[in-house]
Amino acid sequence: MTKGYLSIVLHAHLPYVRHPEHEEFLEEQWFFEGMTETYIPLLDMFESLFLDGVDFRITMSLTPPLISMMTDGLLQDRYSRHLGKLLELADKEMGRTAHDWSFRPAAEMYYHKLHRCRYIFEQRWGRNLVAGFKHFQDMGKVEIVTCGATHGFLPMLRVSHDAVRAQIAVACDLHERHLGRRPHGIWLPECGYYPGLDEILWNNGIRFFFVDSHGILHADSRPKYGVYAPVFCPSGTAAFSRDFESSKQVWSAKEGYPGDFRYRDFYRDIGFDLDFNYVRPYIHRDGIRIMTGFKYYRITGATNHKEPYNPHAAREAAAEHAGNFVFNRQRQSEYLHGLMGKPPIIVAPYDAELFGHWWYEGIDWLNFVMRKTACDQKDVKLATPWEYLCWHPKNQMATPSESSWGNKGYAEVWCNGTNDWVYRHLHEAAFRMSEYAKLYTNPDDNLRRALNQMARELLLAQSSDWAFIMNSGTMVEYAVKRTKDHIWRFNKLYEEIKHLQLDMNFVAELEWKDNIFPEIDYRVYA
Amino acid sequence: MAISKSRKKIVKKAKKPAKKARPKAPAKKAAKKSAKKTAKKIAKKSAAKKSPPKKIAKKKIMKKKAAGALKRAVRRTTTEIQPALPEAVLLHIDDLESMVAHASREASERVSAEAKKFEIGVPTNGLAAPQGELPWEYGKDRAVLLVVDPTFVFTYWEVTNDSIKRATESLGNDGKLTLRFYDVTRTHSIEGSNFWDVEVFDRLGNWYLRLLGPEQKICLEVGLKNSAGHFYALARSSVMRLPPQGLAKPGPIKWMVVTPAGDKLISDVEDYTDADLDLLKRILGPYFYDLLMRGKLATITGSSIEAIFYEVENFIGLQAGAGESPGSSPWSMA
Numbered sequence: 001m002t003k004g005y006l007s008i009v010l011h012a013h014l015p016y017v018r019h020p021e022h023e024e025f026l027e028e029q030w031f032f033e034g035m036t037e038t039y040i041p042l043l044d045m046f047e048s049l050f051l052d053g054v055d056f057r058i059t060m061s062l063t064p065p066l067i068s069m070m071t072d073g074l075l076q077d078r079y080s081r082h083l084g085k086l087l088e089l090a091d092k093e094m095g096r097t098a099h100d101w102s103f104r105p106a107a108e109m110y111y112h113k114l115h116r117c118r119y120i121f122e123q124r125w126g127r128n129l130v131a132g133f134k135h136f137q138d139m140g141k142v143e144i145v146t147c148g149a150t151h152g153f154l155p156m157l158r159v160s161h162d163a164v165r166a167q168i169a170v171a172c173d174l175h176e177r178h179l180g181r182r183p184h185g186i187w188l189p190e191c192g193y194y195p196g197l198d199e200i201l202w203n204n205g206i207r208f209f210f211v212d213s214h215g216i217l218h219a220d221s222r223p224k225y226g227v228y229a230p231v232f233c234p235s236g237t238a239a240f241s242r243d244f245e246s247s248k249q250v251w252s253a254k255e256g257y258p259g260d261f262r263y264r265d266f267y268r269d270i271g272f273d274l275d276f277n278y279v280r281p282y283i284h285r286d287g288i289r290i291m292t293g294f295k296y297y298r299i300t301g302a303t304n305h306k307e308p309y310n311p312h313a314a315r316e317a318a319a320e321h322a323g324n325f326v327f328n329r330q331r332q333s334e335y336l337h338g339l340m341g342k343p344p345i346i347v348a349p350y351d352a353e354l355f356g357h358w359w360y361e362g363i364d365w366l367n368f369v370m371r372k373t374a375c376d377q378k379d380v381k382l383a384t385p386w387e388y389l390c391w392h393p394k395n396q397m398a399t400p401s402e403s404s405w406g407n408k409g410y411a412e413v414w415c416n417g418t419n420d421w422v423y424r425h426l427h428e429a430a431f432r433m434s435e436y437a438k439l440y441t442n443p444d445d446n447l448r449r450a451l452n453q454m455a456r457e458l459l460l461a462q463s464s465d466w467a468f469i470m471n472s473g474t475m476v477e478y479a480v481k482r483t484k485d486h487i488w489r490f491n492k493l494y495e496e497i498k499h500l501q502l503d504m505n506f507v508a509e510l511e512w513k514d515n516i517f518p519e520i521d522y523r524v525y526a
Numbered sequence: 527m528a529i530s531k532s533r534k535k536i537v538k539k540a541k542k543p544a545k546k547a548r549p550k551a552p553a554k555k556a557a558k559k560s561a562k563k564t565a566k567k568i569a570k571k572s573a574a575k576k577s578p579p580k581k582i583a584k585k586k587i588m589k590k591k592a593a594g595a596l597k598r599a600v601r602r603t604t605t606e607i608q609p610a611l612p613e614a615v616l617l618h619i620d621d622l623e624s625m626v627a628h629a630s631r632e633a634s635e636r637v638s639a640e641a642k643k644f645e646i647g648v649p650t651n652g653l654a655a656p657q658g659e660l661p662w663e664y665g666k667d668r669a670v671l672l673v674v675d676p677t678f679v680f681t682y683w684e685v686t687n688d689s690i691k692r693a694t695e696s697l698g699n700d701g702k703l704t705l706r707f708y709d710v711t712r713t714h715s716i717e718g719s720n721f722w723d724v725e726v727f728d729r730l731g732n733w734y735l736r737l738l739g740p741e742q743k744i745c746l747e748v749g750l751k752n753s754a755g756h757f758y759a760l761a762r763s764s765v766m767r768l769p770p771q772g773l774a775k776p777g778p779i780k781w782m783v784v785t786p787a788g789d790k791l792i793s794d795v796e797d798y799t800d801a802d803l804d805l806l807k808r809i810l811g812p813y814f815y816d817l818l819m820r821g822k823l824a825t826i827t828g829s830s831i832e833a834i835f836y837e838v839e840n841f842i843g844l845q846a847g848a849g850e851s852p853g854s855s856p857w858s859m860a
Contacts, residue, residue, distance in 0.1 A: 159670055159764070194673075195767075207788075214824040218770045224779055224802055226809040232782040236790045244814065339808055390786050394793060397780040402673060402769035409824030410675035410769065420732060423672065424682050428664050488658040 004333025005345040005383040006373060007240070008366070009059040009210065011187050012039065012352035013151055015465035015482075016065035016516050020074055024285050027478055031069050032082045035129070036293060038356040039070070040117050041363045043125070043132045046142065049370055056141055056370040057382040060133070060352065061187035063147040064174045065463070067130050068516045071178065076127040083118055086293065089282045090114050093270075093294060102308040103296045109311045110294055134179050143384035145185035146175040146206075149517070152462035153414045155194045155402060156423060160430035162437075163462070165200050166524045170459065170517060172204045177519065184386040185209060187349075189464050190414070191242075191405035195220075198233035198399075208238040208385045210349060211400045214409055216241035218401035228336055228344030230389070231398040239400045240385050246348040249328050257325075258359040261299050262317040264309050266358060268297040295360075318361040322368030330379040343381075345388050349405075419467040425487045429458050430525075432494050437525035450502055451522040453510050454493045460514055461486035486514070663730055667761035669705075669748045676740030676771040676824075681705070682732035683748040685760045690729060693750040693758040701750035703729060706757060708745045710765055716745055723751060740771040740821075772821040776803075 014034055019025040042060075049056045062070075069075050090111040097107040125132040136142040148154060149170035157163045168186070175183045185208040186201060193211050201209060213227050216239060223231060227241035250257055271283055271292040283290050297306035298314065329346060336344040355362030373382050383391075406413035415423070436451055443451060461483055469479035489510055496502045669683045683705065694701055705724040713719040724733070737744070744766060749759040776798040783791045807815045817823045 156672060159672070207784075212824075217818055217823060218772060218774070220770075220774050221777055221779065222774050222798055222802070222806065224805065226806055228809065232784055232790075236782075236784045236788065238784070336809065339805060389784070393785055394781055394783045397782040397792065403824065408675060410673070412674055412678075415672060415674050415680050420680055420682075423670070423680075424684075424732075425660055427670060428666075428668075484658075484660055487660055491661065492658070 001378065002343055002381045003337040003379045004329070004343045004381070005388055006246075006329050006333075006380050007057075007059060007345055007347045007383055007385055007388070008369070009061075009187070009347060009349035009385075010042075010352035010355070011061045011147075011349060012066055013061065013063040013147060014066055014069065014353070015463050016068060016150065016460060018069065018072060018075055018515070019513075021513060026284055026288075026290070027475070028075070028078065029290065031075060032079055033291075033293065033357055034353055035070075035079055035121070036083070036086070036114075036117055037360070038353050038363070039129055040120050041113075041356050042352070042366075043129060043136075044116065044120055045363055045367045045370075046132075046136045047124075049367070050136070050139070050141065052371075054371055054374045055382075056374055057143070057384050057387070058141070058366075058370070059143040059145060059185070059384045061145045061147050062130065062133060062175075062179075063151055063187075064149050064171045065151065065516065067174060067178050070129045072515075080122065080127065083114070083121065085282055087114050087118060089292060089294065092278075105311055106296050106309045107294075130178050137179060143184065143386055144175075144179055145187055146171045146183040147187045148189040148464075149174070150459045150463040151189040151465060152459070153190050153192045153404070153411070153464035153467065154188060154197060155192045155404070155411055156414055156467075157426065157430070157462060158194060158197075159423075159427045160434065162434040162525045163427075163430035163458075164197065166433075166455070167459070167462070168200050168204050168206070169524050170455075170520060172206070173519070174517060190468075191215070191349075191403070192411070192464075193239070193400055193404070194402040195399050198237040198239070199235045202233075202235040202237045206237060208240060208389060210240050210242065210347065210385075212242050212403050212405040212409060213244045215239065215400040215403035216398075218403070219398040220401070221396065221398035223398060224396055225340050225344065228340065228346065229342075229392075229395060230345070230385070231396050231400065233399055234397065238385070238389055238395065240345070240347045241400075242349055242405065243346045245332060246325075246329065246346055247350075249325055250348070250350070257321045257365065258362070259299065260317045260321070261301055262310070262313045263299050264295055264314060264360040265297045265299050265306055266295070266360075268295055268306055270294045270296070314361050315364055318364040319368045322365050322372055325365075325369055326372045326377065326380070329373070330377055333380050342392075345383065345385070346380075347385070413471050414464055414467040416471060418473075419470040422461075422467060422483050425483075426458075426462055429461065429487055429490050429494075432490075433458050433522070433525045436494070436497065437523050441523075441526075446502060446504055446507070447497065448522075449504075449511070450493050450497060450507050452520050453507055453514070454490050455520050455522040455525065456514050456517055457486045457490040457493070457510070460516065461490065489514075667748075669746045669761040669763040671744065671746050671763040671766045673766055673768060674734070676769050677737050679735050679737065679744065679766065679768070680732065681735065681746055681763070682730075683746075683761065684730045685748055687729070689760045690750065693760060697750055697752040697756055697758050701752045701758065703727065704749060704751040704757065705733065706747045706749065706751075706759070707735070708747070709742060710745050711741070711743045714743075716747070716762075723757075725751075737768065740768045743767045771824070773818055 012034075014030050017025070017027045017030060019028065046056075046058075090107070093107045094111055097103040120132075121127060121129070133142060133144055137144045148167040150167070152163070152167045154164050154167065157167065167189075171186075172182055182205045184206070186206050188197070188209050188211075191210060191212050193209070193215055198209070208230065216223050216227050216231060219231060221231075223229075227243055230238040230240045232238055269291040271279055271289050271294075276287075276289075279289070279292065280287070282292050296309055298309040300307045332346060333344060355366060359365075370382065373380055389395075403409055404411060404413075433454060436454070440447060440451060463482075466479040466483045469475050492506070493502075493510075496506075663684055663686075665686055667685045667689050670681060672680045674680050685703070690703070703726050705726055706721050707724070708716045708719045708721045710716060710719045726733075746763040747757075747759040748761050749757055751757045778795050779798055779802070780795050781793045783789075783793050810818065814823065
């Protein structure tokens with residue numbers, strides 16, 4: 001008998017970074033690392049679960065910038081080239097560690113994983129990973145939800161209703177174009193919700209979203225079942241809440257899954273550790289050492305002395321931790337079912353990139369969780385939020401409180417002394433966009449192209465990643481430059497249109513550089 | 527140029543293969559120097575900022591700056607607002623100090639897990655300078671309020687010289703630029719509502735304001751105020767409601783059916799009883815229930831991923847492996 005539902009949600013997102021004007025660009029590495037360490041291994045995992053007959057369910061957001069990068073020819077070519085270099089390095093590493101039995105198992109692991117990676121990327125999905133995710137969506141195994149068009153933090157953009165509406169509408173259109181259907185759900189950027197946003201979601205056909213725990217617990221009506229049942233907003237859109245217990249279970253220091261001594265150390269990388277001439281071809285072309293992904297040490301302990309990584313022991317640890325996680329969900333479901341008189345839904349959301357990229361064995365852990373939940377017990381059933389709503393269409397009505405899943409639960413991460421300067425410009429640009437969208441209802445082809453490009457520049461500037469990076473202190477200059485560049489380009493187009501001096505060469509250059517949302521219609525701001 | 531310095535150091539260090547090259551370590555000295563300089567520079571600046579902070583090398587500087595900016599904003603708010611504050615928004619120095627201390631601690635402790643996906647081992651060069659600088663002003667009268675958290679708001683404004691001239695013609699030459707904050711929680715409009723004024727010097731600027739309680743509805747006007755107390759408004763923000771910080775007051779529970787096809791129906795309504803509160807307490811367990819009732823839940827759950835990652839990083843070396851369920855789990859005590 002099912003005593004509870006477990007809904008694991010992965011939020012897969014990276015900011016749109018694509019620089020055709022440069023042969024090689026350091027920040028494109030984010031996408032390459034995500035591909036090799038997270039997205040491709042996830043697809044591989046889905047395939048293996050399917051082939052083994054495991055009836056798994058997982059919910060995943062694929063944000064519009066990520067979908068756009070995954071389907072972009074230039075980035076596909078560059079990733080293929082990047083993967084080729086990694087394979088070359090893997091070959092060299094096999095030679096270097098041929099007689100070193102401490103490091104040999106890890107070298108072999110990288111060699112085989114990278115070859116598998118190339119097969120999945122090049123042959124299995126013809127370089128288009130979105131097609132792979134769609135495949136599992138169409139099978140009913142993976143529920144793919146959308147996100148804001150460029151991951152704009154909506155509570156900070158609400159000064160312009162049109163700006164928020166456009167973030168949602170553009171995202172849904174792109175999602176439908178690539179995944180063949182409108183999304184049932186959305187992962188609000190940074191889980192940022194404010195009352196009233198649900199109406200915009202409902203009007204775009206979105207039926208559910210997620211909030212952090214306090215979003216539901218601080219709702220305008222006391223939630224009868226706490227965070228273990230969704231609530232319907234007055235608009236009809238359902239809000240699911242993050243379960244803090246399963247979050248803690250995975251990440252808590254007391255549980256310590258990613259901190260286990262057997263897991264791979266994140267920082268020790270041959271890009272820094274080995275002889276410069278040896279790694280020279282695989283680091284940045286300017287000779288800047290970067291991470292290559294080849295890491296040979298395990299966490300070991302709170303010491304600078306690190307022991308060699310043992311892939312088999314690490315996999316064993318992932319299986320142990322998955323068992324522990326499922327066991328705790330069983331107990332949690334039993335307990336809650338006894339109180340509620342109906343199965344709770346336990347929503348466990350995580351950043352997808354933390355699996356594989358940060359917590360290297362995280363994908364293995366997920367794989368084991370899926371298998372153990374689907375096959376080894378009957379108390380907990382894997383379910384997506386949409387399935388839950390179909391099975392349980394009656395829920396409490398309440399409006400969640402304004403909230404986010406950022407540090408301290410609100411907007412401080414995206415609005416503080418490091419990044420608050422952006423909002424004056426973002427808001428003004430949104431007002432200007434609405435002004436032109438209402439003014440130019442029947443433009444000629446050149447004007448239409450310029451207005452569409454203005455919409456792209458505005459959306460790219462609104463990405464919450466820039467404010468997040470400015471706040472975190474890593475790669476700040478890039479985030480500042482991206483924000484300034486997009487706003488500057490937007491304003492230049494605005495002035496050119498205003499003064500009837502449209503430079504179509506400039507428009508064409510921007511269309512080439514900032515090519516996200518090729519089908520965008522600026523009238524979404526009208 | 528703190529960043530290029532730190533890059534050089536990293537490259538230099540990286541050439542020593544025997545040493546473990548952690549990408550973050552080398553820039554500390556440069557960061558400290560740069561932090562001092564930055565602090566001095568900022569101290570001279572007015573509340574209005576026209577450009578973002580530049581040349582910041584490392585996290586620590588950003589954190590110091592963030593905490594510093596917050597501290598400064600709060601201090602300004604304290605010193606300049608306090609005389610005009612109505613009772614509802616009185617600020618207490620102790621609260622402020624503890625808040626600043628808390629913010630500094632949080633900032634210094636924060637290690638973002640999500641930021642790790644942006645780590646590729648070295649600071650970015652950011653390539654060339656931006657294509658162009660952002661406009662200093664937009665030539666419009668504008669006042670905007672943004673919610674930062676249940677007791678904290680950010681505001682920015684801009685008024686044009688022409689508008690100031692217009693206001694001066696109406697009020698006389700003794701008009702001073704003023705922010706007028708209205709508490710419209712009960713009145714729903716600025717008519718008849720409590721307000722308090724903050725004199726400012728810049729026609730473009732921004733401000734952080736701490737309020738006493740959550741769920742207040744506030745609105746901002748920027749304008750000129752003369753010595754007789756007459757106020758000439760030039761721009762008004764929309765009304766913002768601060769989010770609640772705890773459990774809602776007891777009220778009826780409404781149930782709604784939404785079919786997969788999208789049909790909606792409010793099916794039934796029931797009273798909220800003590801049994802419902804007891805159920806919630808048992809669902810959450812005493813630990814989380816207590817946090818909820820004390821209005822402290824968001825600071826735990828909202829920050830969990832980042833804060834817990836910090837815990838994990840610090841925890842490495844102390845303990846490993848799957849342990850027992852934390853004592854806060856209700857089912858572990860069932």
